[in-house]
Amino acid sequence: MNAPMGLRERKKQRTRETISDTAITLFLEHGFDQVSVVDIAAVAEVSKPTLFKYFPTKEDLVVHRFADHQTVSSTVVAERPPGVSAIDALHQHFLDGLAARDPITGLNDDEDVLAFHHLVYSTPSLVARVSQYLAQAEEALAQALVDALDSDREITAALLAGQVIATERILASVNWQRIVAGRSADEVYPEAVADADHAYALLRQGLAGAAAQK
Amino acid sequence: MNAPMGLRERKKQRTRETISDTAITLFLEHGFDQVSVVDIAAVAEVSKPTLFKYFPTKEDLVVHRFADHQTVSSTVVAERPPGVSAIDALHQHFLDGLAARDPITGLNDDEDVLAFHHLVYSTPSLVARVSQYLAQAEEALAQALVDALDSDREITAALLAGQVIATERILASVNWQRIVAGRSADEVYPEAVADADHAYALLRQGLAGAAAQK
DNA sequence: CAGATTTCTTAACCAAGTCAATTCACAGAC
DNA sequence: GTCTGTGAATTGACTTGGTTAAGAAATCTG
Numbered sequence: 342m343n344a345p346m347g348l349r350e351r352k353k354q355r356t357r358e359t360i361s362d363t364a365i366t367l368f369l370e371h372g373f374d375q376v377s378v379v380d381i382a383a384v385a386e387v388s389k390p391t392l393f394k395y396f397p398t399k400e401d402l403v404v405h406r407f408a409d410h411q412t413v414s415s416t417v418v419a420e421r422p423p424g425v426s427a428i429d430a431l432h433q434h435f436l437d438g439l440a441a442r443d444p445i446t447g448l449n450d451d452e453d454v455l456a457f458h459h460l461v462y463s464t465p466s467l468v469a470r471v472s473q474y475l476a477q478a479e480e481a482l483a484q485a486l487v488d489a490l491d492s493d494r495e496i497t498a499a500l501l502a503g504q505v506i507a508t509e510r511i512l513a514s515v516n517w518q519r520i521v522a523g524r525s526a527d528e529v530y531p532e533a534v535a536d537a538d539h540a541y542a543l544l545r546q547g548l549a550g551a552a553a554q555k
Numbered sequence: 556m557n558a559p560m561g562l563r564e565r566k567k568q569r570t571r572e573t574i575s576d577t578a579i580t581l582f583l584e585h586g587f588d589q590v591s592v593v594d595i596a597a598v599a600e601v602s603k604p605t606l607f608k609y610f611p612t613k614e615d616l617v618v619h620r621f622a623d624h625q626t627v628s629s630t631v632v633a634e635r636p637p638g639v640s641a642i643d644a645l646h647q648h649f650l651d652g653l654a655a656r657d658p659i660t661g662l663n664d665d666e667d668v669l670a671f672h673h674l675v676y677s678t679p680s681l682v683a684r685v686s687q688y689l690a691q692a693e694e695a696l697a698q699a700l701v702d703a704l705d706s707d708r709e710i711t712a713a714l715l716a717g718q719v720i721a722t723e724r725i726l727a728s729v730n731w732q733r734i735v736a737g738r739s740a741d742e743v744y745p746e747a748v749a750d751a752d753h754a755y756a757l758l759r760q761g762l763a764g765a766a767a768q769k
Numbered sequence: 770c771a772g773a774t775t776t777c778t779t780a781a782c783c784a785a786g787t788c789a790a791t792t793c794a795c796a797g798a799c
Numbered sequence: 800g801t802c803t804g805t806g807a808a809t810t811g812a813c814t815t816g817g818t819t820a821a822g823a824a825a826t827c828t829g
Contacts, residue, residue: 469686499729503718507714508717540710546762547756547759547761
């Protein structure tokens with residue numbers, strides 16, 4: 342059951358994938374800054390303006406893969422089962438991501454995923470673009486939380502959204518560091534779950550229940 | 556008591572200020588994207604390479620003013636008086652900022668500050684650069700918190716740092732929105748203090764003490 | 770003032786991204 | 800199957816941010 346699209350649509354889809362795959366392959370081989378967009382266009386057999394019609398910037402050739410994640414957290418909150426709190430839904434969703442070795446959690450030791458991660462996080466302009474996506478995710482989550490939280494203060498939703506996005510970013514970063522250190526995802530998994538539980542406890546109970554202070 | 560610098564140093568200082576002031580003036584007049592660096596260089600009476608020797612990117616002509624803030628939070632934690640917890644020190648420092656109408660808190664209705672703020676936050680590439688500074692501030696704060704927190708988990712410091720930076724960013728944004736809506740800093744001040752207290756309570760006690768959930 | 774050094778300018782260059790005009794290829798009607 | 804209109808691709812030129820090399824100018828040391 343294919344989607345009902347003509348030859349034109351299918352060709353556009355294929356061209357888009359060809360361009361992106363070509364770009365990522367070249368970037369992984371020689372580094373983001375060492376490959377120019379004309380190089381990519383040449384290998385992908387399109388012209389430069391065509392390339393920029395499919396991807397607005399050079400960075401988007403890589404990070405368009407993060408585009409979907411913009412709305413994941415807000416969707417998790419908006420479509421959580423009745424009786425489940427927003428924070429529980431987000432917590433559970435992150436645990437599910439860990440169990441499924443979702444690359445977004447940092448807990449994935451697949452060679453290609455590692456290489457892609459390294460490409461992104463070793464290139465400042467790509468990091469910058471990713472954090473733009475995170476900012477959008479935060480905004481969407483804040484919106485979803487306004488409805489989900491029974492607070493008299495609207496600012497609570499924005500604050501919690503900021504904290505959740507920061508938390509998941511840091512959890513992923515810690516997992517990723519362990520994987521880069523050479524350990525397997527299966528080996529790290531229990532620690533990753535413990536960290537996630539700890540982090541979400543911090544959101545629920547705050548510092549009061551998590552760390553004595555000097 | 557002037558710093559002991561020769562004519563060369565003084566001239567460099569003056570040139571740097573001239574370039575930045577010229578740039579910001581032109582940006583405020585015509586918009587960031589409508590002014591090219593050669594325009595700026597021409598008005599400031601320097602060559603383009605000289606401009607880029609003083610400021611690595613066009614964005615830095617504006618946001619170099621944020622450079623100092625990179626280390627403020629970490630310094631507050633590292634140099635807090637004995638007997639004061641890290642979170643209390645950060646909380647108090649933010650309250651001091653509000654009382655002093657520090658632009659970084661968003662609670663400042665000075666015409667020039669407003670215009671500058673608007674320039675930055677209405678220009679995507681400037682926003683991106685600012686968030687890079689925030690990321691550095693977060694990293695520095697995480698480092699300072701490793702020593703300040705009496706936690707068995709090192710990840711707690713990173714998580715808290717992320718949450719603090721996100722919190723202060725959002726508090727500033729909310730204050731800024733109220734000022735933009737036409738209200739005076741003095742009028743908004745009590746709400747700003749209440750929000751800050753609320754936000755830091757969220758960090759201390761978490762959602763448990765802040766908001767019932769549907 | 771003379772010599773060493775740092776800084777500035779000039780001019781050319783590269784890469785990202787845009788634009789206008791033309792050509793190409795698919796879609797639908799006959 | 801051919802014609803025709805439309806959306807997409809190409810070409811080539813252009814703008815702008817940012818860099819580099821060589822030489823000229825200004826500052827510092829003595």
